[in-house]
Amino acid sequence: MDQFERLSQLPLRDDLRGQHPYGAPQLDVPILLNVNENTFGVPLDAKEAILKAVADELDGLNRYPDREFTELRRALAAYLGHGLVAENIWAANGSNEVLQQLLQAFGGPGRIAMGFPPTYSMYPLLASGTGTAYAAGVRGAGFSLSAQSAGEQVQALAPNVVFLCSPNNPTGTVLGLDVVEAVYEAGEASSAIVIVDEAYAEFAHAGTPSALNLLEGRPRLVVSRTMSKAFALAGARVGYLASAPEVTDAIRLVRLPYHLSAITQATAVAALRNSDALLANVEAIKVQRDRIVDELGQMGLRPAPSDSNFVLFGGMADPSSVWEKLLADGVLIRDVGIPGHLRVTAGTEAETSAFLNGMRDILAK
Numbered sequence: 001m002d003q004f005e006r007l008s009q010l011p012l013r014d015d016l017r018g019q020h021p022y023g024a025p026q027l028d029v030p031i032l033l034n035v036n037e038n039t040f041g042v043p044l045d046a047k048e049a050i051l052k053a054v055a056d057e058l059d060g061l062n063r064y065p066d067r068e069f070t071e072l073r074r075a076l077a078a079y080l081g082h083g084l085v086a087e088n089i090w091a092a093n094g095s096n097e098v099l100q101q102l103l104q105a106f107g108g109p110g111r112i113a114m115g116f117p118p119t120y121s122m123y124p125l126l127a128s129g130t131g132t133a134y135a136a137g138v139r140g141a142g143f144s145l146s147a148q149s150a151g152e153q154v155q156a157l158a159p160n161v162v163f164l165c166s167p168n169n170p171t172g173t174v175l176g177l178d179v180v181e182a183v184y185e186a187g188e189a190s191s192a193i194v195i196v197d198e199a200y201a202e203f204a205h206a207g208t209p210s211a212l213n214l215l216e217g218r219p220r221l222v223v224s225r226t227m228s229k230a231f232a233l234a235g236a237r238v239g240y241l242a243s244a245p246e247v248t249d250a251i252r253l254v255r256l257p258y259h260l261s262a263i264t265q266a267t268a269v270a271a272l273r274n275s276d277a278l279l280a281n282v283e284a285i286k287v288q289r290d291r292i293v294d295e296l297g298q299m300g301l302r303p304a305p306s307d308s309n310f311v312l313f314g315g316m317a318d319p320s321s322v323w324e325k326l327l328a329d330g331v332l333i334r335d336v337g338i339p340g341h342l343r344v345t346a347g348t349e350a351e352t353s354a355f356l357n358g359m360r361d362i363l364a365k
């Protein structure tokens with residue numbers, strides 16, 4: 001009996017029947033460049049600080065943690081700047097949980113969330129899990145999205161929630177703040193919550209403005225961030241948002257009590273105190289990202305410009321065979337389901353060289 005037959009015997013919700021769980025392959029391969037992690041380890045100083053902070057929590061582990069994770073919210077506000085304070089911040093177990101909580105509060109049955117594919121593949125899954133309808137907007141040539149087009153589409157659909165991902169996964173491209181402004185204004189009629197997912201913001205080229213600049217005076221705007229990427233803490237599961245305080249009050253209605261463990265809170269606070277050390281490799285990753293774009297271009301492929309820690313590239317006749325040959329060489333990258341394209345995470349110099357050399361060999365054959 002396969003998994004679907006076994007599931008069909010359960011009284012599963014009708015709308016979940018036949019669905020596949022999210023899952024990039026987790027394979028035991030020497031070079032993992034498939035899920036946009038920071039492949040540099042946590043620096044020793046930060047590791048020691050986290051270890052001490054976690055050890056200090058052990059005495060109180062019989063008690064529930066601070067349900068309001070006040071210290072963490074303060075530390076995140078200080079990290080983001082822009083005049084934000086603890087009341088503007090919410091955090092959860094990865095930004096996936098933050099996005100899920102937003103849909104629990106502002107989506108749900110009879111409501112519509114909208115995204116602009118190709119974009120983060122969890123948006124439709126989070127919508128489905130929360131009983132929210134999902135509508136796909138349309139991009140222009142080269143996966144572009146103009147303020148005018150995005151605004152018109154939002155106006156026409158009147159969604160309750162809009163996901164804008166910038167830098168966008170899987171294309172790597174940033175959206176101008178004019179797009180965020182246009183979508184926010186177009187969402188006025190349906191009172192849409194506009195979520196700008198900035199999971200990869202720290203990797204953007206210098207001078208790229210964040211939607212944090214637009215929060216003032218826009219109570220329906222939410223900027224979502226994560227410690228999984230630039231901070232090299234994917235395993236700790238800490239994501240967060242900045243918004244008007246009312247949005248965090250709405251989330252308090254749906255969050256599980258004590259959803260952030262004492263260990264998670266201590267880890268994140270210690271990491272933020274050591275943010276200089278943790279973020280030290282971001283510049284090195286950006287160098288490798290730019291190198292991937294340059295060298296794949298020289299190989300005759302078509303890399304998309306990237307402001308993130310990964311590169312989407314096209315120009316291959318048979319991407320599945322490229323993916324398999326790289327895997328045989330011990331390099332795992334990602335087939336994101338866009339015809340003719342693959343996505344690779346920028347790693348250390350050595351990991352990036354292994355990927356680029358593998359690509360050169362494959363193309364030479």
Ligand code: PMP
Pocket residue numbers: 035036093094095096097120165168169197199225226227228234237238239
């Ligand atoms: N948003 C985007 C655009 C992502 O690519 C990811 C991770 N792949 C997430 C959110 C979620 O990351 P996390 O839950 O680890 O914060």
